[in-house]
Amino acid sequence: MATAPSSEDDLFDEFLSDRGHEMTTGRWERSYNKLQCPECGALHDEGSMSCTVCGWDPS
Known part of the structure; x- marks a missing residue:
């Protein structure tokens, strides 16, 4: 079972990274x-x- 992102920013970053965008x-x-x-x-x-x-x- 996957864990839920901790904030709206994390959720948005996850959405973008799932679609091939680099989020680092x-x-x-x-x-x-x-x-x-x-x-x-x-x-x-x-x-x-x-x-x-x-x-x-940067960590």
Whole structure:
């Protein structure tokens, strides 16, 4: 028996991935010499471990 997704976002991600869309955002994006959050677009210094705006982290 499958488990239910924990949020509406998880449900939507599951729907898209079942239809062939890649849903992984496991890396920071780059903007000049800054790291850019792939979720909200906030810019951070090179050593950042997670987004201080939305809480996203690459793990």
